Amino acid sequence: MGKDLINQARRLSIAPMMDWTDRHCRAFHRALTTKALLYTEMVTAPAVIHGDRERLLGFDAVEHPVALQLGGSDPEQLAEAARIGEAMGYDEINLNVGCPSDRVQSGRFGACLMREPALVADCMAAIEGAVSVPATVKCRIGVDDQDPAVSLFATVDACAAVGIEVFIVHARMAWLQGLSPKENRDIPPLDYALVRRLKRERPHLSVSINGGIATLDAAEAHLDDADGVQLDGVMLGRAAYHEPALLGQVDRRLYGAETADVDPYQAIDRYRPYLAARLDEGVGLHAMSRHMLGLMHGRPGARAFRRILTVEAIARGAGLDVVDRAVEAVREAEARRAEPREPVVGEQSA
Template structure:
């Protein structure tokens, strides 16, 4: 069977969410999806605590490092550091709309400077042997998306970049908060499909507003003669991570059963144990599990136990076991009622 590229399904870089503990949890749900770090600025990589900022567990592969910056030499140095630490891809953030990002002249505001983006990508590509990729918006503020997106992509493609993850929304840098920028600007999926139609040699991954695997599969079909190369999921993968347990079968064509939440948590326990022994607090890891029982009986109790009890000093795996038992007991009660009704 032909290998399916990891970009077919990836989990977006999300600040304060996709840290190493989150990625390790997502990995027990899917072996195949490509995982991304939170954005790390190039100066932080160069001058900061690299183990704290970039350290990751080997279980996370394939995993990509997302960098923020606009100075080519800095980005090249940061990319080399990331590649040396073992990351499978180096990605440049050309989409984040936060005030801090704007003041630093990186993120979404770089959509106004496609040649600078190309210079940055040329430097990164020259510095590392792993793939160098771009994650961008379709434009910012009053830009015409059909012009700004193609200008950004074409400039970087001219220096040898072949993979683009496109958040199919503009970013309004004036007047909208970062949170509002995730929802208010309208989605233009058709423009992303047009990019792939007119630049078929490029790898084009679509991102933004995709709320289920059904929607992901719809984006990946070629009903209109366009075959997108991948889908990137954001908030839904974080808030309802159980759906990742279906990814390997549904999107990568692997045989075998899906990974259910109980199996995933059991598989995550060795990671939890190892980190607890290093002095990492349980809550910093279990906070990424809160949505895994979404839609199941006992899910609210599961979240409450992990939220309240995991923060206690010395909290250990017994807290996780109690949370899982709450769901099992609620499901047993539901099944008992169903049997009696029958």
């Protein structure tokens, strides 16, 4: 994929999320949007180099455009892992400078690298020199007692000095002392203004914003240039996972595509060939259907949909008939909701 095309795709991306954005999740999300940029879960550079590459990095061609997110702090390892990722067909190689988990801290990568902008720049120079696809950074605005206005610009400027042009900024500090990784997703306050300031003062760089963005209305607002700042992209995280139906509007609303929105039923129809192919390969239905649980959020029958997919999909030999039953539960509930209500005896008409 060319640089211009992936830059266009970056207008809306779906965040790398551990245990969530695996290959099955990405294939499902692609059934809802053909244009958004998808990301893998973070994979450490040593795992890429020494692990089962097909299991860790394998993906279906339907997922393009798709980026590989690496974790690590050894430039040579990251360069080798990046070369492997490019050879596997990924459209972008991204370095994680934002994950606050204990495991990440002990390995000297993720958010704690915000304290070492020169090392981040060395890592990015190594990745940039190893691949022809874009090398990008996803970071926080700082950690612990850092001044975010200093730490964010220090990291970005160090990387820009070695030729990096694309930054995805989670607009929160990471408080590595005293907060769990889960708490770090919500408790540190958001500072969207600082991310916009970064774009204003570094207009030649591509800056995408991430953190606390729950709706497409909010995404559109971030992409608005009302204050004279034109951000290059928005990254959605948990909202895209827990309420994936919103992705069915993305191509029209954020990319201007002259296509009809994709409703949940159409998304499942599009996902079926992928489900069937993986089932034939011996992949369990639950590994794929678990990513669909939020698809019917807000619809009649959503609870039955989730229950069927949760309970029945784990059975040995579970197949597409389980998905069909889950869908039918929603259709039946919607039909009941649409039926005219019998008047109650004694009820007065308006």
